[in-house]
Amino acid sequence: MRLKNIDDSYIDSSVTLHGWIKKIRKLGELIFIDIREQTEIFQLRIEQTNSSLFELVSTLKNQFLIEVEGVVKKRKEINSEINNGHLELFVSEIKVISSSNSLPFIIEDKTDALEQKRMQYRYLDLRRPTNFKMLKFRSDVYRFFRNYLDSQAFIEVETPAINVPTIGGSKELLVNSTNFEDSNYTLSQSPQVYKQLLMISGVDKYFQIAKCFRDEKARSDRQMEFTQLDIEMSFTTEDEVKSLVEGMLQKLFTELLSFELPTIFPKIEYKDAILKYGSDKPDTRFDYLIEEVKKEKLLEQSSNPFLKKFANQFLFSLKLPIVLSTSKLKKYVEKAKSENELLFWVKKEKGTISSSLKPLEETFINSLEINDNEIIFFNFKATKEPMFLGRLRVELAKEFDLISSKERFNFLWVEHFPMFTIEDNVIGASHHPFTAPLDENFFNEKNIEEIKKYDSKSYDLVLNGNEIGGGSIRINNPKNQRFIFEKLGFSDKEINYYIGWFLEALSYGTPPHGGIAIGIDRLLAIMLNKETIREVIAFPKTSKATDELTKGPYKKNDKI
Secondary structure, three states: OOHHHOOHHHEOOEEEEEEEEEEEEEEOOEEEEEEEEOOEEEEEEEEOOOHHHHHHHOOOOOOOEEEEEEEEEEOOOOOOOOOOOOEEEEEEEEEEEEOOOOOOOOOOOOOOOOHHHHHHOHHHHOOOHHHHHHHHHHHHHHHHHHHHHHHOOOEEOOOOOEEOOOOOOOOOOEEEEOOEEEEEEEEOOOOHHHHHHHHHHOOOEEEEEEEEEOOOOOEOOEOOEEEEEEEEEEOOOHHHHHHHHHHHHHHHHHHHHOOOOOOOOOEEEHHHHHHHHOOOOOOOOOOOOEEEEOOHHHHOOOOOHHHHOOOOOEEEEEEEOOOOOHHHHHHHHHHHHHOOOEEEEEEEEOOEEEEOOOOOOHHHHHOOOOOOOEEEEEEEEOOOOOHHHHHHHHHHHHHOOOOOOOOOOOEEEEEOOEOEEEEOOEEEEOOOOOEOEOOHHHHHOOOHHHHOOOEEOEEEEEEOOEEEEEEEEEOOOHHHHHHHHHHOOOOHHHHHHHHHHHHHHHOOOOOOEEEEEEEHHHHHHHHOOOOOHHHHOOOOOOOOOOEOOOOEOOOOOOOO
């Protein structure tokens, strides 16, 4: 029987149990063995009077899988740290079901193994109670999402994992086929076009727990293969999508974490998030915002020719209640310099003010409101995007514990991203190329400089400074959808070849629609207080995108 099913009703009864050996303790005439099944632990008692069992136990090791028979009795000394710690089994027979090699690491919550070793033996790592709890929690979250969305009249539809290339999106993984020697499919980077096709089909409320694939570098919050909760609705609005998600997450956190979220999540415009936090995914668990400074205050007073070089740039400041050594501050200055930005600082320590920029006029310093043990960073930027200060803000907040422990889960909607962004002179869709603009006049613009000023009907869901979801209201007009791809630089030939089939679908009475995709791996990592999403995935890739368990990837031309 299962360890978790044993209770007082089995006292003085004979039972048969199975479990992995967790610990063996030899105490003279007694031997105690703790066996474990999932998160349950139960104590076995073996007395010296049973000499054959005593001899057998000497051959056993940790993680042997055994079957035991005996009688359940009350323990004299209760172990309050485990379930049924007041019971034990007086063993009459032991059978080894499966032996175990010497273990590569300790199979306990506090293990001695590095991540690479744990990933190599992930099947052993998953025996650790914390990992089984993670798998169970993930299963509970899946069940919750399905039940909740079912109660809201959504239907679950599976869409293909094998797809054709979608232009204007992330880099896709190729799928080779023996049926088509000179052609490739791709693994779907998201169900985006398929869920829009479902709206055209008349499925007005769709969801899916979908596997997605992208050929990109792995990070703590990113894998080539990940899972998202995908949602789409016809005849919907931004507010309706947000309200659905807020209600769903409020109930999820209450039921699984006994944590009460606010009834409405705060919102911030994308442009304000960039100006105040230097990030499109602000961490709002702590204050200390970025401010724009009237640089004339500094430049007009300074005779420093170096500063004059930045006369046409914007100046931003960030004040923090910390003290940093001059050597550490110098590293930040050099890092900013490597990104073609000027960073300087003014700090006050033990009543003395110092600065990294000389000469910095006394009148400017005196105009600053700075207290003892405070530092102000100043950053010149060519654009109104103080991203360096944004990253510095978060890095130092974590290092100096500026994040309130009371703020466990801070949700935030970041709204209305630009329609287009430009990086390295390459124009791209800020969200994705199927996102509708806030202003329909966008489709009448011809000048690319004017087009760049338009914002979109997009929204990201941010939790503790991590983007866990993104969505938008979609374009439902084929002419307008073609306009987007044209402005992204694709020729008519490319548009017709790669996405023409979708544009045709849009021409058959497509309803207005929108939705959102929530990254389940990122959400779970934050809910369970894990450092990386690798800790909430059963069989993840490493931070280098390798598979230590299977030794993947294999080289194409390896000869065995």
